[in-house]
Amino acid sequence: MKEQPTSAPSKDKKKWQIGSYEDRVQRFYGWGVENYGDYHGGYLNFGLWDDGNTNYLVAAEHLISTLATRIGLNKKSKLLDVACGLAAQDVFMATKFGCQIDAIDVTWKHVSLGRARVDNAELAAAVRVHHGSATKLPFANHTFTHVMGIEGPAHFDTREDFFREAYRVLKPGGTMGLSDYILARKPKGLLDRIFLEAACFLWHAPKENRDTIPEYEQKLLRTGFTNVRVDAVGERVIPGYYFENKRPETRRALPKIRGWFATYGGAVIDYVMYKVFRLGVIEYILVTAEKPKSKNK
Numbered sequence: 001m002k003e004q005p006t007s008a009p010s011k012d013k014k015k016w017q018i019g020s021y022e023d024r025v026q027r028f029y030g031w032g033v034e035n036y037g038d039y040h041g042g043y044l045n046f047g048l049w050d051d052g053n054t055n056y057l058v059a060a061e062h063l064i065s066t067l068a069t070r071i072g073l074n075k076k077s078k079l080l081d082v083a084c085g086l087a088a089q090d091v092f093m094a095t096k097f098g099c100q101i102d103a104i105d106v107t108w109k110h111v112s113l114g115r116a117r118v119d120n121a122e123l124a125a126a127v128r129v130h131h132g133s134a135t136k137l138p139f140a141n142h143t144f145t146h147v148m149g150i151e152g153p154a155h156f157d158t159r160e161d162f163f164r165e166a167y168r169v170l171k172p173g174g175t176m177g178l179s180d181y182i183l184a185r186k187p188k189g190l191l192d193r194i195f196l197e198a199a200c201f202l203w204h205a206p207k208e209n210r211d212t213i214p215e216y217e218q219k220l221l222r223t224g225f226t227n228v229r230v231d232a233v234g235e236r237v238i239p240g241y242y243f244e245n246k247r248p249e250t251r252r253a254l255p256k257i258r259g260w261f262a263t264y265g266g267a268v269i270d271y272v273m274y275k276v277f278r279l280g281v282i283e284y285i286l287v288t289a290e291k292p293k294s295k296n297k
């Protein structure tokens with residue numbers, strides 16, 4: 001990939017308030033990311049592990065394709081991709097579906113590396129990568145036919161604020177597709193609570209985002225969305241990613257990329273996420289929701 005100094009000043013680089021979720025998330029994801037190169041194809045998602053597949057890239061792209069197909073992405077779509085990470089998914093979607101994409105992420109290093117990835121793929125005419133927050137989108141009302149967010153919304157402060165922003169920037173009749181983490185049920189005993197607190201703390205997820213599926217659906221409906229569909233698919237996602245990260249090849253590659261500290265920190269996070277899923281406390285969901293055609297809000 002073309003070299004691009006990730007610390008280069010840029011007129012559109014935002015300064016997040018120290019201690020805010022934006023600031024904490026940016027530091028969390030920024031650790032060692034300049035060494036990623038093409039590791040895992042630049043994807044940061046957990047993947048959708050179907051049909052006995054054990055290849056990470058196949059699982060990562062299967063997750064993106066599944067969501068993109070559910071929301072009906074095509075060459076006429078104007079997509080806002082929220083929490084785009086390293087923009088690998090935008091290169092993939094612009095190529096596969098031929099859509100126009102504005103992508104946004106809170107982590108400056110992701111934006112910088114994402115722009116280089118888009119340039120290298122010669123897709124600058126189709127994909128623009130912005131630095132900003134999902135809860136304060138720098139776009140006019142009714143700009144996009146689609147909004148998508150893969151594994152970002154649990155970090156947003158708050159997720160419900162993002163729902164309002166997504167609704168605002170969608171055109172009437174527009175569709176949103178998300179993949180997200182939620183509570184499978186309220187925690188019952190001490191063990192549940194300890195693991196849930198650890199998962200939210202390590203994963204930088206605000207307390208306000210601890211919704212069960214009915215609460216999640218209610219927030220979408222309250223925002224104005226209709227045709228809300230939420231599917232629990234954790235069994236097809238979380239174990240596959242956990243075992244991918246335990247493979248000897250992955251264990252050898254990661255310290256060279258992220259250093260020992262972030263590698264072992266990441267292993268703890270992976271274990272806590274897997275454990276809290278196996279305890280039946282968290283779930284992974286695929287979500288679609290529509291903005292009604294008639295509303296002009």
Ligand SMILES: C[S@@+](CC[C@H](N)C(=O)[O-])C[C@H]1O[C@@H](n2cnc3c(N)ncnc32)[C@H](O)[C@@H]1O
Pocket residue numbers: 022025026029042043044045046082083084085086089104105106107110132133134135149150151152155156157
């Ligand atoms: C698990 S990564 C997923 C990235 C990408 N969607 C992918 O699957 O490769 C979560 C992403 O959410 C971004 N993020 C977290 N909070 C955000 C916010 N408030 N606004 C925009 N992006 C945010 C992080 O910087 C990170 O890139």
